[in-house]
Structures are given as C-alpha cells and as structure tokens.
Amino acid sequence: MAHRLLKVQAAAALLDASASTVYRLVYAGRLSAVPIGTGKKKPRIRIKSDELDQLMRGER
Structure with a gap:
C-alpha cells in the first residue's frame, strides 16, 4: 500500500x-x-500516515 504523506499541521x-x-x-x-x-x-518534513496511525493505536 502506498504511503500518504501528511503535512505537520495535518x-x-x-x-x-x-x-x-x-x-x-x-x-x-x-x-x-x-x-x-x-x-x-x-x-x-512530511509524516507517513501509516506511522501516524500506528502511533495513535499505541503501537509506536
């Protein structure tokens, strides 16, 4: 799956x-x-959306 890149504000x-x-x-x-x-x-910088999801689930 492709990574979505988010701006810091998003x-x-x-x-x-x-x-x-x-x-x-x-x-x-x-x-x-x-x-x-x-x-x-x-x-x-841009943030990878899948890593942000992991952080929000407590996996990071």
Whole structure:
C-alpha cells in the first residue's frame, strides 16, 4: 500500500495536538518523517500516515 504523506499541521490536527508536538515526536524518534527540501528555521518534513496511525493505536 502506498504511503500518504501528511503535512505537520495535518498530522497535528489528527492527533489533536500542536505542530510543535509533532516535531517533538519526530525528534524523539517516536514518529518518522520524510524531509522535503530544507528550511531556514526548521526543515520541511512530511509524516507517513501509516506511522501516524500506528502511533495513535499505541503501537509506536
């Protein structure tokens, strides 16, 4: 099955959390991200939807 890539804001909305929380989960290694180019302050990333589903089910 193909991975859907979500923007940080969309992942945050699904988690009912802030974008900062999503970045913390990524940097803590609890959620994987795909880098999309580079940004000046934070690199632009996308979140794999299947991994977000696993996190929400408590499998990650």
